[in-house]
Amino acid sequence: MSTNFRRAGAALFAATLTAATLVACSSEQAPQGGGDGGGESAAASDTIVLGFSQVGAESGWRAANTKSIQDTLTTENGFDLKFSDAQQKQENQIQAIRSYIQQQVDVIAFSPVVETGWDAVLEEAKAAEIPVILTDRAVDSEDDTLYESFIGSDFVEEGKRAGDWAVEQYDGEGYKAVELQGTTGAAPMIDRQQGFADAIAGSDIEMIDSQTGNFTRTEGKQVMEGFLQKYDDIDLVFAHNDDMGLGAIEAIEAAGKVPGKDIKIITVDGVKDGMQALADGKINYIVECNPLLGPDLAEIAKKVVAGEEVEKRIVTQDEAFDQEAAKAALPDRQY
Numbered sequence: 001m002s003t004n005f006r007r008a009g010a011a012l013f014a015a016t017l018t019a020a021t022l023v024a025c026s027s028e029q030a031p032q033g034g035g036d037g038g039g040e041s042a043a044a045s046d047t048i049v050l051g052f053s054q055v056g057a058e059s060g061w062r063a064a065n066t067k068s069i070q071d072t073l074t075t076e077n078g079f080d081l082k083f084s085d086a087q088q089k090q091e092n093q094i095q096a097i098r099s100y101i102q103q104q105v106d107v108i109a110f111s112p113v114v115e116t117g118w119d120a121v122l123e124e125a126k127a128a129e130i131p132v133i134l135t136d137r138a139v140d141s142e143d144d145t146l147y148e149s150f151i152g153s154d155f156v157e158e159g160k161r162a163g164d165w166a167v168e169q170y171d172g173e174g175y176k177a178v179e180l181q182g183t184t185g186a187a188p189m190i191d192r193q194q195g196f197a198d199a200i201a202g203s204d205i206e207m208i209d210s211q212t213g214n215f216t217r218t219e220g221k222q223v224m225e226g227f228l229q230k231y232d233d234i235d236l237v238f239a240h241n242d243d244m245g246l247g248a249i250e251a252i253e254a255a256g257k258v259p260g261k262d263i264k265i266i267t268v269d270g271v272k273d274g275m276q277a278l279a280d281g282k283i284n285y286i287v288e289c290n291p292l293l294g295p296d297l298a299e300i301a302k303k304v305v306a307g308e309e310v311e312k313r314i315v316t317q318d319e320a321f322d323q324e325a326a327k328a329a330l331p332d333r334q335y
Contacts, residue, residue: 051100072294159195220244242274
């Protein structure tokens, strides 16, 4: 019998209590989690079979996020993790989720590539009585019963903190800013843009251009190269993540300018490469987005399977760093 309390039928439970032979034959029940689960059900092994679909491997942040999940959801911690990489494609995630439903896993978790277009597959999971947990990114759905909980940062607040710092430092200097957006349609892209725009509204910082760099260093560099060719008066870059900011540094240096001085740079994430660039003065400010979501996911998954109530929205705690704070944090940085 699966650990998933939602699929534990009352009749089967009663039969188990009255017929010891059913206990003896439990190894003959269909295994959870697909063909590599060793034929042992989740209940029999006290193991939670969890299917996780990751966005991809687009950045240092995502690599740290994946490592946290894989390091936490281990056999020793009571999990059988089924992991898939969507390679930045929503259709791959939908296919993975449907595969997890077919395998009858106990829990499905995923970090959505984009916000919209999930209702159909999440309704399939709900019909199969498999709980869903969102990590890092939200979905845009009017039906919040399609998932149990959403664990992640407040992306609007991240953008606002970045914009507030920009206004505090540079308002009154007539700065021209450009924006390196994340993946179009992704929750962090939408929310960080909104938060930053709201924060600089009313200041004399002017956003003169904004384009997607898809959260990657390569595309961040390419977009920044285009900005530098198009404008000769850029004062500030707001990058939705460190990797695009690091790509912008390469483009700025190739153009003969000094990042952090000639052109100020503000980013979001706080991965080691970004923090090192901040400590070196090439980035001016970083708002953290904590990728270490594995422990939170494990805790919520165990509660959901046990039938306990969980918070619908769990906001992770993030910091922000200037140069001196980055220097102090780097020696102990986990990601």
